[in-house]
Amino acid sequence: MITVLFIVLGFTLTAAISGSANDSILANARQSDLVSLLDDLAQREARLEAENTRLENARETLLGGDEYSALNEAKRRADALGVLAGSETIVGSGIQIAITGNLTASTLIDAIQELRDAGATAIQISDRGLAVRIVANSWFADSPSGVTVSGTALQIPIVISVIGDSSVLVPALEIPGGLVDTVGSGGGAVKITESENVDISAIVPLPNS
Secondary structure, eight states: OHHHHHHHHHHHHHHHHHHHHHHHHHHTOOHHHHHHHHHHHHHHHHHHHHHHHHHHHHHHHHHHSOHHHHHHHHHHHHHHHHHHHTOSOEEEEEEEEEEESOOOHHHHHHHHHHHHHTTOSEEEEEOSSOEEEEOTTOOEEEETTEEEETTEEEESSEEEEEESOHHHHHHHHHSTTSHHHHHHHTTOEEEEEEEEEEEEOOOOOOOOO
8 A cells, every 4th residue: 555655656746847847838728728637637636536435445344344355355455556566467448549750758758647647557568569568667768769668679659558447548648738749749640549458468577585
């Protein structure tokens, strides 16, 4: 639980640092874009409140429930942490984002942040031959033919596979100054496809004890 909180805190701090750079973008945004942004923020707040309620209920189960309920909750937590740490494969509903043309590591980092903020539970980035699981300590760098993710050089075009609520994930990428806007302004293209069977098979090996 403490690990999860630190991960969330890390992403929150990153968003706060990059917030000042987005002020000029918001100042020039259309009214319809600002309405979309406010709606996106309201949805995020609702998800956080729902998650808080779920965690409170789980806490009550662990403290006062029977042994069977406590074991089930512990197993559910272990599975969730395995997905978050990238040590478990997962298949679920979400989106796939195909990116061609211009893409920088900075743009990719911003996109991952937006996806995390929008409730993504698992993310994988792949090219035609390699796939990399995105976790809390993933890092990004520019390379001559694409981007490097945690030491693995990926060539453009790439595909970002994301598991989460597509109705929230897609708007997060289409906001002013977001992934679609930034890649398009640089001459590239972004195609987002919703799917009920997003397969994230890349894993991060657990460290040897």
